[in-house]
Every structure is written in C-alpha cells, then in structure tokens.
Amino acid sequence: MSGNSADSTGGLEVVLRKAGRTKIRYPARLLDDDGVRVVVHADWASPRVRDFGFVRFEPGDVFTEHYWRDRWYAVKEVRDARGGLKGWYCDITRPAVRSGGELVVEDLDLDLWRSADGTAVLRLDEDEFADSGLLTSDPEAAAAALAALDELELLARDGGFTALLG
Template sequence: MSAGSAEVEIALVKGGRTKIRYPAVLLADDGVRLTVRAPWAAPGVRDFGFVRFEPGDVFTEHYWRDRWYAVKEVRAGDGTLKGWYCDVTRPAVVAADGASVVVEDLDLDLWVSGDGREVLRLDEDEFAASGLAASDPEAAGRAVRALDELAALGRDGLRGLLEGDVPPGLSAG
C-alpha cells in the first residue's frame, strides 16, 4: 500500500465493543508508527468545554505498535490548529495487509491545546471505575505511565514526539 492513496479502516474498541469505526487515508507507516488522516467521524458536534469537535475538522492520527497511546492532531476545516487529543490505548494492532487498525481505548485521555497553554488530564474517574487495575494490573500500570509520559511531552505541544525526537518510554513487550 502506498501512503497518501490507501484507505485504512480505524476501529476504536472499548470494553470489548467497537466504539467507532471509520475510514482514513494512510499518510505513512514506518513499521512502528502509522499515521493517517480522517475527517471528524462522529455525527454532529462534540463540545468538551475546552474544545469542540465538529464536521469539517480534520484529524491527523498517529498510532504506535509499541506504545500505549495514540495522538490525534485536530485542525479546523480552515487549517487552524485546535490541539492534540491523546488516547491512552494498548499498542495498535495493524492488519498484515495494512488495511485496518484496531486500537483498544483504556479510558485515560489527554488534551493539549494548540497554543500549548493547556495540558488537561481527562477521564481518570472513568479509568478508576473501569476495573482495569484489578483485572489487569500490568496494563493499568502501563496506562498510567503512558498518561504521565504524554502529560510531560504535552508541555512542548507533542512536537518532539510527532517528529520522532523522543525515544519510546513504554514498549509493548
């Protein structure tokens, strides 16, 4: 598959169920990180209070096969950077043919505003209520470390991470 022309299906799974599934265009895949671009896939507007996701928004999404998170750069339809929405996940599972990516959401999230002034840890209450700490303590520990790593990297707007200047702090192994 060549970047820029191949369509990839992204599936976000939470609690064993597919939360959302949508098509994206493959931008790059180096065997460790897969980058895709997709329009806002949910119906209507989602207002979080600190940012609104709405039709016309474009997401450039980065998935790692060896890290416990995914990072989504969010731009308005006019190209204005809104910020980065980060999902704490298990490492991405990419199909052998590269046509699909499955990511398991572990409830923790982080928002980094486009101007870098806001780094917000999100959904820690959902994570605590999920029971992951009891059912899979190793995964829960990795999830918390991933959120901590993202929060630390968020201070520079995640640019170092997305430009490949940051070594992985959390591996799949």
C-alpha cells in the same frame, strides 16, 4: 511515506474498541507506516458537534492521527476546516494492531488534551479509568496506561509533541 497502503488509494479503517466492543470505526487515509508508527488522516467521524467544554469537534475538522505498535497511546492533531490548529487529543490505548485494511486500537479510558497554544494541558477521564476495573483485572496494563498518561503530560507541558510526531 514508507508503508504499504490497504489499497491503491491508501484507504484504511480505524477501529476503536473499548471493553471488548467496537466503539467506533471510520475511514482514514494512510499517510505512513514505518513498521512502528502508523499515521493516518481522517475527517471528524460524526455529523454532529461534540463539545467537551475545552474544545469542540465538529464537521469539517481534520485529524492527523499517530498510532504506535510499541506505545500505549495515540496522538491526534486536530485542525479546523480552514486548517487552524485546535490542539492535540491523546488517547491512552493498548499498542495499535494493523491487519489488512484495519488499524485496531483498544481505548483504555484515559485521555489528555493539549491546546494549540499550550496553555491548557488536561488529564481526562481518570474517573472512568478507575471505574473500568482494569486496575484489578489487568494491573500490568493499568500501570502501562498510567505511565503513558504521565509521559504524554510531560511532553505536552515541555513544549508539545513536535519531537514525538516529527
């Protein structure tokens, strides 16, 4: 591990913003910060189960989250309480910003899911993205977001995220 932690225990708070407002914030343990990529470890941040139909996030699940300062996405490896791999949930975001004890990312609505066995690669929330107005309010950001989703889908279909996350 090469980065500086927010405190002596490696604590960091992840702040997910959407449309200018904080959507959620949760504690995480900083694993690495090499100046470009920030890697944190976090427990599922809700006391309730969230069933997406293709995966269930539930208390006890553990996320290893990879954020970049120069890429328009975050990749989250999801494991159950026993350590079994569920898959990867990817958020399309603006590049991450780390300031003091916070890691701030802005969610741009688009998401991608890749199951552990690779049989399911799903583009998610394209309707929310279209409804967000980003295509007209910030066409450059919208183009970057769509390109990021395409890039992640190709990686997911071409053997997964091993090279990206390694």
